[in-house]
Amino acid sequence: MITWLEGKIIEKKQWCADLYSLKIKTESLNFVAGQFVNIGLDYNDAKIQKPYSLVNSPNDEFLEIHLNTVKDGTFSPLLTGLAVGDTIYVSDKPNGLLTLKEVPEKATDLWLFATGTGIGPFISILNTDEPWSRFERIMLCYSAKTAEEMAYREDFKILQKRYPDKFHFVPFITRQVSTDAIHSRITTFLRSGALECHIGTALTPEDSHVMLCGNSAMITEVSELLQEKGLQLHSRREAGQISTEKYF
Ligand SMILES: Cc1cc2nc3c(=O)[nH]c(=O)nc-3n(C[C@H](O)[C@H](O)[C@H](O)COP(=O)(O)OP(=O)(O)OC[C@H]3O[C@@H](n4cnc5c(N)ncnc54)[C@H](O)[C@@H]3O)c2cc1C
Structure with a gap:
């Protein structure tokens, strides 16, 4: 009730x-x-x-x-x-496991992938102190169809200024060519290895924890690609490196 x-x-x-x-x-x-x-x-x-x-x-x-x-x-x-x-x-009872409490301690790199409104939980997390004291690198890959649909972008610019060596913001705009965003689907960029090249960091099971939020097509596809790289789905019963929250 x-x-x-x-x-x-x-x-x-x-x-x-x-x-x-x-x-x-x-x-x-x-x-x-x-x-x-x-x-x-x-x-x-x-x-x-x-x-x-x-x-x-x-x-x-x-x-x-x-x-x-x-x-x-x-x-x-x-x-x-x-x-x-x-x-x-x-x-009065908040819910959900897409939180840093659920991320195993050994991860040094936090990778966040969001489509559309799925950016919400990551804004909440990035506006706390914990990720900045806990991780060596934080990569935020955020995909929207158009530039105007990329909400909260100014907030990420502020975080980039505050944490220039730690925070990597990678915006993806899929239906427009834009000078300050990658014109590709996240999955295409990840599959080709271009994402890791772009950031200059390898996404490995040893160092990384990945959080995915948004539409189920992106989450399923990225999860499959990550599993090919040796990462595993995370649950409370079995520690892994991939945490997900599907909106639809
Ligand atoms: C754990 C959880 C957290 C969620 N958090 C958010 C959130 O922060 N912001 C948010 O906008 N939604 C969020 N959602 C989705 C939200 O609960 C609703 O499903 C959404 O607002 C659509 O509701 P609706 O009744 O208007 O449409 P419905 O009649 O429920 O759905 C119609 C269709 O809309 C599509 N759809 C559902 N959600 C979205 C969406 N977000 N964007 C585009 N298409 C969608 C689906 O294909 C669905 O079949 C979340 C869902 C879950 C399970």
């Missing part, structure tokens, strides 16, 4: 036609960076809900989610149709 925290939308940012971030004020909620919550809405005399990752870091005094309006979707059009001041509900 879910206990709902009642919240209010305090900020709504529209990145482009169908892409939004919502800041929500609720009573305080403990979670680990990388986790998701169920978001609830009152609709036709019932509560309807869907899971969304928290983008904010656990120290922030608000919650933030990042989502797109899925065409013909049931829930996301209602959510992105909300305005500042509207009521929204947040489950």
Whole structure:
């Protein structure tokens, strides 16, 4: 049985036609960076809900989610149709294993791969101190269809300035040619070895832990490529180097 925290939308940012971030004020909620919550809405005399990752870091005094309006979707059009001041509900039990707590200690290199709104949990993680004190190198590979759909890019520029030797941000724009992003699918770049060349770091089972978030096609394909390189899926029962969270 879910206990709902009642919240209010305090900020709504529209990145482009169908892409939004919502800041929500609720009573305080403990979670680990990388986790998701169920978001609830009152609709036709019932509560309807869907899971969304928290983008904010656990120290922030608000919650933030990042989502797109899925065409013909049931829930996301209602959510992105909300305005500042509207009521929204947040489950009081955050969930999910895409967190640094789940990453085995031996990894020195953290590789993060996100498509679209799957960037959310990584923003939360990167805005905490832990990854920066714990890993020697952090590689963020973030893919969007167009430049305007690449949300939070300014945040990564700030992190690049703060951690120039440690942080490697690799943006991929798939449906446009752009001067400051790679025009390729992540999987194509990874398969050819171009990603490791571009960054100058080998992705090895000995040193790396990889976190994947977003659409299942990317996650399945990247997982298969990584397994060919000797990495294994990570679970609590069996330690490996690949952690995943599929949105759809
Ligand atoms: C653990 C978890 C965390 C999630 N976190 C987020 C998040 O932070 N942000 C977010 O936008 N979504 C997230 N999702 C997906 C989200 O819960 C909804 O499924 C999504 O908003 C679509 O809901 P809908 O009811 O409008 O469409 P639905 O009727 O559920 O789905 C219609 C179709 O939309 C497609 N779809 C679903 N999600 C997406 C998406 N994100 N982008 C593009 N197409 C999609 C699928 O192909 C699906 O068949 C998460 C899902 C899971 C399981």
